[in-house]
Amino acid sequence: MSKKVYVGNMNYGTAENMLRDLFAQYGEVTSVNIIVDRYTGKAKGFGFVEMATEEESRAAIEALNGFEFMGRQLRVNEAEDKPRRDGFRSNGPRRF
Numbered sequence: 001m002s003k004k005v006y007v008g009n010m011n012y013g014t015a016e017n018m019l020r021d022l023f024a025q026y027g028e029v030t031s032v033n034i035i036v037d038r039y040t041g042k043a044k045g046f047g048f049v050e051m052a053t054e055e056e057s058r059a060a061i062e063a064l065n066g067f068e069f070m071g072r073q074l075r076v077n078e079a080e081d082k083p084r085r086d087g088f089r090s091n092g093p094r095r096f
Helices: 016-024 054-064
Strands: 003-008 029-036 043-051 075-078
Touching (some): 003 054, 016 029, 016 043, 016 054, 043 054, 054 075
Antiparallel strands (some): 003 075
């Protein structure tokens, strides 16, 4: 089963292929997603890497958390599931 890993404190110039190459040393990388600002298109300094197995993701986390990459000390840990949004925010019952 694949496992998603959070990668934070990245250099803003980090490209997906660079991140893929870094993580590929610890196993099969199934996907890489660097988060970008929707208005400027610039990287936000964090992203997600999905590894093929849980063992590979654990090995990558242990090896790369605190690792200096492109002048920044990476923060690497298990990704948490994003809470589901219903498309609107509720501040209580709606009154008409």
